[in-house]
Amino acid sequence: MSPQHTIYPILFSKPHHIPPLGTTTAMTSPQSAFRAPAFIRRLFSHFPLIIHPVDPPPMTTDEFQPTTSRDSQGSINTLYSFTDSTDGSIASFNPACLKWQTYLKIRNIPIKTQPSNNHASPSGSLPFLVISSRSDRICQTIPSTKMARWIEDHATEGSVNTVDTDAGDYRAFLSLVEGAVRDAWLYALYIDPSNLSSLTVPKYTSPIPLWPIPTILGSQMRQAAIDAIRKSSSSPSLPSGTEIYTKALEAFKALSTLLGHDTWFFGASEAGIFDAEVFAYTHLLLNLEIEGSGGVVVEGLREFDNLAGHEERITRRWFKSPLATFH
Amino acid sequence: MSPIELHVWNRAFGLPSLDPECLAAIAFLSSAIPQDLWVLVESNNVTISPNGSLPALKDGSEWIGGFDAIVSYIYSKSSGGSDIDRNLSDLQKAQALAYRSFIRKTCLPIVSLSLYVTSKNWVNVTRPLYSTFLQFPIQYEIPHTHHAQAVTLTAHLTSLIRDIAAEESRPLQPVSTAFSGITTSADTSKPQEKKEKITTRVRLRNLLADFLDPIQERLGNNDYFFGGTSPTTIDCLLVGYISLLLYPELPSAWAKEILQQEFPGIVAYINRLKPTCLPPGIAYGLPDESDKLTLLNWTKRSFENSPQTWGFLSDSIPLNREGYETRSTAFWVAVQGVVGLAAAIGSVLAFKALTTEGKVDVELKREVAGEGVYSTVVRGDVGDVAETSGAASEGSEGGRLPIFRAEDMLGL
Numbered sequence: 057m058s059p060q061h062t063i064y065p066i067l068f069s070k071p072h073h074i075p076p077l078g079t080t081t082a083m084t085s086p087q088s089a090f091r092a093p094a095f096i097r098r099l100f101s102h103f104p105l106i107i108h109p110v111d112p113p114p115m116t117t118d119e120f121q122p123t124t125s126r127d128s129q130g131s132i133n134t135l136y137s138f139t140d141s142t143d144g145s146i147a148s149f150n151p152a153c154l155k156w157q158t159y160l161k162i163r164n165i166p167i168k169t170q171p172s173n174n175h176a177s178p179s180g181s182l183p184f185l186v187i188s189s190r191s192d193r194i195c196q197t198i199p200s201t202k203m204a205r206w207i208e209d210h211a212t213e214g215s216v217n218t219v220d221t222d223a224g225d226y227r228a229f230l231s232l233v234e235g236a237v238r239d240a241w242l243y244a245l246y247i248d249p250s251n252l253s254s255l256t257v258p259k260y261t262s263p264i265p266l267w268p269i270p271t272i273l274g275s276q277m278r279q280a281a282i283d284a285i286r287k288s289s290s291s292p293s294l295p296s297g298t299e300i301y302t303k304a305l306e307a308f309k310a311l312s313t314l315l316g317h318d319t320w321f322f323g324a325s326e327a328g329i330f331d332a333e334v335f336a337y338t339h340l341l342l343n344l345e346i347e348g349s350g351g352v353v354v355e356g357l358r359e360f361d362n363l364a365g366h367e368e369r370i371t372r373r374w375f376k377s378p379l380a381t382f383h
Numbered sequence: 384m385s386p387i388e389l390h391v392w393n394r395a396f397g398l399p400s401l402d403p404e405c406l407a408a409i410a411f412l413s414s415a416i417p418q419d420l421w422v423l424v425e426s427n428n429v430t431i432s433p434n435g436s437l438p439a440l441k442d443g444s445e446w447i448g449g450f451d452a453i454v455s456y457i458y459s460k461s462s463g464g465s466d467i468d469r470n471l472s473d474l475q476k477a478q479a480l481a482y483r484s485f486i487r488k489t490c491l492p493i494v495s496l497s498l499y500v501t502s503k504n505w506v507n508v509t510r511p512l513y514s515t516f517l518q519f520p521i522q523y524e525i526p527h528t529h530h531a532q533a534v535t536l537t538a539h540l541t542s543l544i545r546d547i548a549a550e551e552s553r554p555l556q557p558v559s560t561a562f563s564g565i566t567t568s569a570d571t572s573k574p575q576e577k578k579e580k581i582t583t584r585v586r587l588r589n590l591l592a593d594f595l596d597p598i599q600e601r602l603g604n605n606d607y608f609f610g611g612t613s614p615t616t617i618d619c620l621l622v623g624y625i626s627l628l629l630y631p632e633l634p635s636a637w638a639k640e641i642l643q644q645e646f647p648g649i650v651a652y653i654n655r656l657k658p659t660c661l662p663p664g665i666a667y668g669l670p671d672e673s674d675k676l677t678l679l680n681w682t683k684r685s686f687e688n689s690p691q692t693w694g695f696l697s698d699s700i701p702l703n704r705e706g707y708e709t710r711s712t713a714f715w716v717a718v719q720g721v722v723g724l725a726a727a728i729g730s731v732l733a734f735k736a737l738t739t740e741g742k743v744d745v746e747l748k749r750e751v752a753g754e755g756v757y758s759t760v761v762r763g764d765v766g767d768v769a770e771t772s773g774a775a776s777e778g779s780e781g782g783r784l785p786i787f788r789a790e791d792m793l794g795l
Contacts, residue, residue, distance in 0.1 A: 130416060182552075222597075223597070223600075223601050224482075224485075224596075224597025224598065224601050225481070225597075227485060227597055228481035228482045228484070228485040228597065229481045231481065231484045231485040231488045232480065232481040232484045232485075233488070234488075235484045235487075235488060236484060243700065247699070247700050282700060285700065287535065287536075288488075291685065293429075293434055293435030293436050295434070295700070296700065296701060296702060296703050296704045296706065296707070297700055297701060297702035297703070297706075298702055298703055298704075299434075299704075300700075306480060307484075308478070310476075310477035310478075310480040310481055311477070312567070313473050313474055313476070313477035314474065314477050314478075314481075316474075343579065347505055347700055
């Protein structure tokens with residue numbers, strides 16, 4: 057097997073079978089009884105078009121290091137997410153991506169972001185993290201479902217997990233954020249037609265702004281949002297928009313009570329995963345220019361001073377000015 | 384003053400309702416207001432509820448739909464007097480809200496899995512149950528809808544459902560004695576089967592623990608969820624949901640077994656709450672004529688929903704409740720418009736056809752009438768017919784054209 061990857065025409069399986077142009081003496085072999093016309097020979101004389109570099113030999117066991125012992129300092133972590141920028145300190149416009157981006161920042165893991173879309177993800181959903189280090193050639197891919205675990209293993213000294221993710225209160229309030237708050241987010245951004253056309257569709261379809269595609273993707277996203285709301289409501293019938301907003305404001309009230317006068321949720325000394333979770337929604341609701349019916353929930357959220365203060369604390373410490381993100 | 388009516392799904396499994404939210408509402412009213420102020424009505428009719436699902440509360444002419452709305456309505460009606468959460472601190476109230484959403488999110492799939500998706504239970508118990516209280520055509524639609532909803536709720540548990548189904552179907556596999564010498568697989572597969580059964584059981588246990596561990600942790604040795612001496616709304620919700628796992632007698636009783644073996648604290652807690660929250664002596668009322676689930680209003684609802692179910696209207700969530708009705712009305716107005724237009728065009732065409740072909744028609748009729756085979760009605764003026772019978776197609780009126788007879792086709 058040749059170490060070189062070359063592109064040969066189908067007619068000739070090996071390069072030495074190509075007769076040099078202009079030579080007519082190779083009549084002895086039975087193959088040359090047939091001579092291709094001159095223009096075909098001229099065409100094929102251009103091949104191979106590209107000669108790829110030589111493949112490296114397979115990795116040896118000396119080079120192989122188990123993932124846990126790998127030096128994470130020299131590696132580059134890239135978070136593939138819905139974002140406009142490769143700068144890790146500019147917030148993503150998708151709550152799920154922003155949550156992990158924030159949590160990685162909280163845990164002091166340096167990242168850069170990469171604008172991407174669902175088709176790039178091995179699991180079909182963003183965000184996912186790709187770790188590539190100079191010392192070894194294998195890129196590691198971590199989907200969002202395994203990210204919490206990976207962060208636990210790779211977080212630098214001095215950063216600790218401040219939230220017990222098995223605790224009942226954490227899980228209860230998490231279900232509140234993932235239920236009522238998420239529904240309101242989906243309704244305001246995907247179902248309300250004014251925000252869908254002015255904000256959501258341009259943001260998510262910016263890589264492919266060709267005419268029918270944003271419209272089609274927009275209606276698909278809208279349908280997906282409706283299905284998500286249907287799934288999260290406990291009754292078989294769909295709620296109305298006003299009911300969704302009322303529930304979200306009740307949820308923000310509960311979150312505001314939970315935070316109280318503390319700096320971080322659950323009275324922790326340092327920010328944790330739940331802070332990232334809440335921040336992902338509050339930051340986007342407060343900083344995206346949400347129009348239409350969504351204004352109700354934004355105005356309502358602004359009235360909870362401690363939640364707004366919590367959002368500002370995280371923004372100032374880990375992110376660049378919010379204005380830079382959305383203009 | 385007539386008592387408040389609480390409209391719920393039918394009683395089942397020795398419990399006052401088959402739906403967890405309805406049970407929670409019953410538990411709430413039992414603990415919040417005196418027994419003689421309300422009656423339970425098994426109307427099984429979702430059309431009466433403003434949010435399209437039961438439980439629904441009827442107070443005079445006012446309707447309130449859904450557990451959360453009922454709770455806040457009773458608070459405001461009694462101006463806080465029957466607020467069973469009044470002793471809670473602000474933080475506890477916030478926690479109560481969070482746990483409400485937690486219970487619904489984690490426990491509803493488990494209840495659906497146990498009662499609807501575990502096929503042995505669905506086929507032998509839950510499905511036949513619906514036939515006992517629903518009349519003929521409706522008993523095929525409602526359980527189907529509930530089952531479909533349960534399937535979507537448990538969509539993330541597909542592999543677990545498959546395992547349960549595989550386990551159930553095993554005893555039914557025909558093991559013919561004639562081949563017992565040839566197929567020795569029966570013996571070799573036994574340890575593996577046993578192992579599979581254990582892993583399925585462990586996974587089901589983990590599913591339940593996912594929901595019950597936080598509850599158990601919070602409950603500790605308290606009598607009630609937030610301590611204290613009386614139940615709160617969270618206790619009501621928990622009774623509603625867990626009693627549907629604990630009390631039904633099912634052929635595949637994994638939920639009950641796991642609860643009894645692994646969560647004795649929860650079982651004791653529910654057993655303790657049941658006499659107060661779901662008391663045996665609830666007063667039952669009969670639904671008003673207009674609130675009953677009749678064939679008529681069931682058909683009306685199916686008809687009104689048909690644009691959505693048939694995909695004529697794209698899914699949408701309007702801002703207000705009224706939006707759903709206006710959307711549906713707009714559709715039917717459009718349908719009427721289209722039908723009206725078609726009728727108008729049809730009648731114009733019919734009129735033209737009849738006035739021009741009138742002569743031929745009359746001749747034809749005279750000819751056939753002589754033989755006395757066709758045409759019993761003799762109409763002279765064809766123009767009359769077209770004018771009076773608007774959209775009717777030209778040929779059908781009064782059998783002026785040869786009537787098709789099946790006998791003619793037999794060749795006799």
